[in-house]
Amino acid sequence: MTALLRLRSIVFALLALAGLVVSAPARAELVIDITRGYMRPLPIAIPDFYGMDPANAQMGRDIARVVAADLERSGLFRPIDQRAFIQTLDSLQASVNFASWKQINAEALVSGKTEMTPDGRLRVEFRLWDVLSQEQMAGQVYTAQNQGWRRVAHMIADTIYKRMTGEEGYFDTQIVYIAEDGPKQNRRKRLAIMDQDGENHRFLTDGADLVLTPRFSPTAREITYMSYWHNTPRVYIFQIDTGRRELLGDFPGMTFAPRFSPDGNKVIFSMSEEGNSNIWEMNLLTRQKRRLTHDDSINTSPSYAPDGSKVVFNSDRGGSQQLYVMNADGSNTQRISFGDGRYATPVWSPRGDLIAFTKMKGGEFFIGVMRPDGSGERLLASGWLVEGPTWAPNGRVLAFWREAPADDRGRGHTARLTSIDLTGTNERQLVTPVDGSDPAWSPLIP
Amino acid sequence: MKLRFLSIFAAAAMLAACESGTTDTGAKGAAGQMTPPSSSASSIAAGSIEEFNSVVGDRVFFDYNKANVRADGKATLDKQVAWLKKYPAYAITVEGHCDERGTREYNLALGERRAHAVAEYLKAAGIPAGRVKTISYGKERPAVVGSNEDAWAKNRRGVTVLSK
Known part of the structure; x- marks a missing residue:
């Protein structure tokens, strides 16, 4: 074992x-209402x-x-x-x-x-x-x-x-991310995993191949991610306990942007073909693959609703990069983002009530949330580059990464993992041994 | 030495761009360092990868969030095609790259679209399809470090990489 x-x-x-x-005391009991804006700790x-x-x-x-x-x-x-x-x-x-x-x-x-x-x-x-x-x-x-x-x-x-x-906690969890070091033109990128407080940190890959975008399965025992092994960028599944790595299906083009379905039985991802990228799903039990979008455009960053019935994704089919929601079988696609700017990396909250995203506008990047129908947009964090939100399992806290630009001599670039609560008032840097990007927060460890 | 050859080519590309009425931010910086063509080539073997990279020019540049090959890029690709037809033993991988001002996953797709545009141009000009592969690196492998317009223009690129 x-x-x-x-x-x-x-x-x-x-x-x-x-x-x-x-049990249920009669007096007004000591509680914290975390839905309020700034509050006294x-x-x-x-x-x-x-x-x-x-x-x-x-x-x-x-x-x-x-x-x-x-x-x-x-x-x-x-x-x-x-x-x-x-x-x-x-x-x-x-x-x-x-x-x-x-x-x-x-x-x-x-x-x-x-x-x-x-x-x-x-x-x-x-x-x-x-x-x-x-x-x-x-x-x-x-x-x-x-x-x-x-x-x-x-x-x-x-x-x-x-x-x-009154909300579920999120402390007995792990974070998988891309550990980055070395010069920016040839950055070494490794899968790394740690407890949410940065302890028990370890690297899961050795940096020989470029790896990107890791995401946990619902049991937190597998990670789906993208690797450039043999200069062939494809989606893989990594078994944390054994270190075993498995190619996801046999696809003619680049496969990327993978995510597990909420029941863990499917992986949804993009495949590039003829310069376009469309969304596919692969059933891990039957090994059947199914194409969900059919569009001469970029369709990527798919994320399931927690009940598995819908998928939010990112597409430039309308001319600019926006968020769309479709049924899990690819039908009934609706655009949901209509604000100024470009929208990317939508991630459905585990509670189902919100979708987090990256937004680009006026040379700045933002992390924000909106309701699944696109209403109620709120921006929580901004910066020169903030990207890639991931939800803590209680749907009240997000992690993402924040980069600082290089100066004109190419120095000073940093990438750091960060967490923020839904009120946008409590942003904290997560301490990692080297730079980090692409965090993915696990469910509560079973 | 390599830098000088690059600047020769950049100057040529600049002229091409002017003729077609577009601007080429990728070449602007280098245009001032024009070196007489007579100083070139003596140490570079004809038909070598070095010749392709530094004399012909291995890369074309793209506008922000765009994947169409610009007029200056077409001039470069025409030269690539002529050279590649002359030296048919090389296998070709077109790399698509993006600047750092986009999100990782979208940029993987955008880089693929750029690589595809270059590959299609080469194939349409007569390079056999079986010789040409594509790969996208998104924003993961910038050619130039720096967070300014000049660096970004140089990083939004399609690079024709040869192997035997």
Whole structure:
């Protein structure tokens, strides 16, 4: 069994702390409304998780640090500096002194404990408290192999996020992207994968072939991407656990811009023929291929609606690059973008309510969202080059990449991965070992 | 040495462009460095890839977001055709490239469209179809680094790459 396969089975036990989760309190409870525009991040106290011995205490520190960093990056929480804490870990372990947390203006408090089970596994317990009402808002126990501690921390952060916002979390996820280094004329591009917080980073290809546009399958165990292996640009499927790579079908022209269907049974992509690019789908079970657009133009960047019934794509059939929606069988195509400028890289939100896109106008690039009927366009980020949005699984946060131009001597060009929330107020750079482009956010890890 | 040959060709292309009443941003920068043709060719073997690349000219340039071969490009391709007919042993791959001011996937398609336009021109002029392949690199392999109009004009290109 590979290390990654093992990791999947690490977090195998998850129990609600019986009887400790409060149900529907009568008072106005502590919640965060993330649909509002700018809002004050919620002050939350996240002490180290308690550990009886030095090893467990260290684990408790590490877990608390990861939970705090996840919540802070969301822009919705402000973890309070631990040096302000009054109640000690030992004392907190016995009972919560709410007055001491209220005194440092904490509105929420996380308390936790790590220990080893007799059979050598990690047991992590945590509780989320509403400091003002002095009530427990959540409580759970996780059992995992030792090396699964990061995933436990991300799951705890997801639980806190969900309890406070009512939205699913997105911290127990990964990002696959194109790692870039070397001179711009001959840039080395490698597939790379990491946890959403940049940890557990590794390269999946060696840079010998140009690779582009990776996207996860719904199980997050496969990636579809494009490779120039043997100077023949084609779409491939990469199995993360085995490192196995498989060519997608046998096509006479360049295949590119692939994406999985929501059920994982199909890949949709473009193929070039006679200078035009049309959209095709390939059924991975039957190996049947089907052409969906028939147009003497560029048709690319297809993305399924989450129910699989429709596809949004990008075409210059009307003379300029715009967004279109068609039924998944290629019928009933409607243009949806009508603003000034060119529209590209549409991606349907996993919630179905929005389509994210790249827009080019007046020499500037933008990341924006619109409803699937094209109404309600909102631009979230802009710059010299911003491109390629990808949705976090909760449909509330996007990642994309941002490039800075070279100077006239050809120096100073950078490409960096970035995340932003739907309000457009919380843009964060994702730290990667080298430059990055083409991020794709995984679903929550199954 | 190579630079000088390129500038000779660029000057010729500039003249061609003027005759047909279009402007050629790709060649403008080099036109001032015109070198007398008499200084050329002595060290370059006739029929070599080096001759094709630097004397005939291996590339044509495109306008922003366009894939039609311009008048200056046609002049270059006519010279390529004459040379390629003379040396039929070379296999031809036409590379299509874009500037950095577009999105990655769309530019892969646009680069393919440009490569196709060049390949079609070569075939229509009598180069056997079986000799000509196309490949698009989109915006991934710029010839010139720099984020300005001059660099972009040089990067929007179709390059005829020879192999034996």
